[in-house]
Amino acid sequence: MLYNGRPIDLTPEEEEIATMFAVMKDTDYATKPVFVKNFWEDWKKVLGPKHVIQKLELCDFTPIFDWHAAEKEKKKQMSAEEKKQLKEEKAKAEERYAWVLIDGVGNFRVEPPGLFRGRGEHPKMGKLKRRIFPEDIVLNIGKEAPVPECPLPGHKWKEVRHDNTVTWLAFWNDPINVKEFKYVFLHQSSSLKGKSDEEKYDKARKLTSKIDSIRESYTKDFKEKDVEARQIAVATYLIDRLALRAGNEKDDDEADTVGCCSLKVEHVSLSPPNSLEFDFLGKDSIRYQNSVVVNEEVYDAIHDFKKGKKEGVDLFDRLDTSKLNAHLKKYMQGLTAKVFRTYNASYTLETQLKETLGATLNEKTAEYSRANKEVAILCNHQRTVSKGHSAQMERLEAKIAELKTLREELATDLGKVKKGKPPVHSTAKRPPTAEQLEKKLAQTDARIAKMTLDLSVKEDLKTVALGTSKINYMDPRITVAWCKRHEIPIEKVFNKSLLAKFAWAMNVEPNFRFCEADGGADEDP
Incomplete structure (x- = not known):
């Protein structure tokens, strides 16, 4: 690459990170200030304070971009036979990691290092996703099973467990969102995964026979004098009718995404006579904008919840996801916001x-x-x-x-x-x-x-x-x-x-109906 118009040598680690940025040259990410700022902050840490590169605007990544484009073109020009040979060699190298005794393994590949992109306007876009080493990875295997060979000489697994109460086979901390984990599961076609999916949809289907009584119950609580009970009722209504996620608390350095329980007063506006205007960042920083005509009692309740509160204050200040889910389980065993979401989608x-x-x-x-x-x-x-x-x-x-x-x-x-x-x-x-x-x-x-x-x-x-x-x-x-x-x-x-x-x-009968009983989901809110 060039710095201030002159060629400059980089160490392999410095060059690897520079390449991650260079290949993004023609994408929208390269034009986003947050992406560029986060990349520069992380790259500076690797370059060190005494490095000749001191200003990003003096860097010219064009030589790296051109090299990458040429390499891509070489791959395009490969014959079908050459591509097939490469694919077979890769499959052979990975074969021993792809199977367990009872079922196949899902995606067992660790994501390579790169620049985090995220979805929407994620505040961490452009940050460096560091390389994951065996020392980061926890394995879960049978007590009598041989420990898989570590693929990197001189390294060892972080931990080996023997937990037969879970279905994950390995996990490690996400390098960007350290409180989150990346898992290796059984293959999605495995019998255990299929059974889990079937149970999930059966639970949502079970809601069909209970949805009327649940709606009747939370509707009665719209006028509750107890604020917490009233907030639970309105939140349940929004989760049911709008398929909102429950939402969790976020740290300051995480994306400012919200769900129902973590809505702030500025995320919901009142539009007389009884419409609510929603505008917030949902999961993966995807913007949620919706105008909804709601039950008048819900409209009045939202008005009361907003009264006297400044921006940044929780709309449901007496409520969190644990309280909400505990309440939902009173309606039906295992009922959560996600079950509502699955039911309404189906x-x-x-x-x-x-x-x-x-x-x-x-x-x-x-x-x-x-x-x-x-x-x-x-x-x-x-x-x-x-x-x-x-x-x-x-x-x-x-x-x-x-x-x-x-x-x-x-x-x-x-x-x-x-x-x-x-x-x-x-x-x-x-x-x-x-x-x-x-x-x-x-x-x-x-x-x-x-x-x-x-x-x-x-x-x-x-x-x-x-x-x-x-x-x-x-x-x-x-x-x-x-x-x-x-x-x-x-x-x-x-x-x-x-x-x-x-x-x-696949063996379901043609006359199968998800809603065997009338769930009343088509009633006006």
């Missing part, structure tokens, strides 16, 4: 899919995607519009325009052929028959319809992330049963990974 999907009107396979799968979208909106699963979205849309629109021109030509030629005249747009030696032109016309119409639908769906879904709700919140049996009822190959809505994860759900 209920929404099933409700949206009740009236499937599409005639073709593409129309039906588009309806499924839009139902999935409603769940993603409910759960605030957002994403930024991809850089290539506009270009993709332009290509699709251009292709549709070409097909429409072709259709006009085919229609003109068909009209002439039917009148016994030669077609004007055909270059074939043998002029096409009317039957051939009709067939081509029908095929072109089908292609136009498919591409127009693809264009509409792609535009409709550009800001929502469908995957998270599909993986974690929507009961897969709803999807499998729907596919069976409408004769849709399950591969059209579940990728290979989800097919393995939800193998336990």
Whole structure:
């Protein structure tokens, strides 16, 4: 790299961190002041106070960026055989770490060092994620099992445990958020993981038969004189109706993200006669903005909770997640905010899919995607519009325009052929028959319809992330049963990974219903 216009030598560690920053040159992160500031603060610690590099603005990372781009291009130019050989060599090296006696292992790879990106406007973006060593990792294996060989000579595992009450196989502290842990679990297709998933969705499904009585109970408490009881009732209402997370306390150096219990007074505004305006950073620093018409008693309660409080003060100042969850368990064993979230996500999907009107396979799968979208909106699963979205849309629109021109030509030629005249747009030696032109016309119409639908769906879904709700919140049996009822190959809505994860759900009957009893989730709030 260059410093103040001159080449400069770096140690391997200094160069590694510089490379992490250089490869981000053309991304949005490189333009974010917080990202750049955090990178510079962490890199300075490695450079040391006496290093020649003293100002980031005098650094030119272009040589490193160009080297990285050239290396990427080399990989692109590799033959299929060379890529296959590399893949096989990697798989062979990892093979011994990929299996346990009862099931396969999930993702057992430790994330390499790099610059933390985070989601949304995370305050720690750009900070250095240090390298994880064996001394950071705790293993969990059977008492009689041999301890896995440490892959780095001269190093050893932090600890080896024999705990058969948990399903994790290894963990280490997250290098950025040190209070959090990274785990290695059994593979998602394992029987134990599948059983755990099935129990999770069965618990949410059980809520169907209890939801009416739960709502009746917390509604009675909206006018409670006891402030804590009233706050619990309103918080439960918001978690139920808006699928909010419960929320936990955060340290000063953590992202200022909140859930229901940790809402501040400035996060909720009152809009007469009975609307609430929510605006806060949710999980992963994703902004939650929503305007909701609520029960008048809830509106009045929020007004009272805000009264006399300054910005930065808790809206629910008598409440925390432990109190809330303890109260929820009085309604149903094991009931938590996440169970409400899973229930409402699954209920929404099933409700949206009740009236499937599409005639073709593409129309039906588009309806499924839009139902999935409603769940993603409910759960605030957002994403930024991809850089290539506009270009993709332009290509699709251009292709549709070409097909429409072709259709006009085919229609003109068909009209002439039917009148016994030669077609004007055909270059074939043998002029096409009317039957051939009709067939081509029908095929072109089908292609136009498919591409127009693809264009509409792609535009409709550009800001929502469908995957998270599909993986974690929507009961897969709803999807499998729907596919069976409408004769849709399950591969059209579940990728290979989800097919393995939800193998336990594949034998469900076509008449399966998540909401066996009327849960009343479609009542007005």
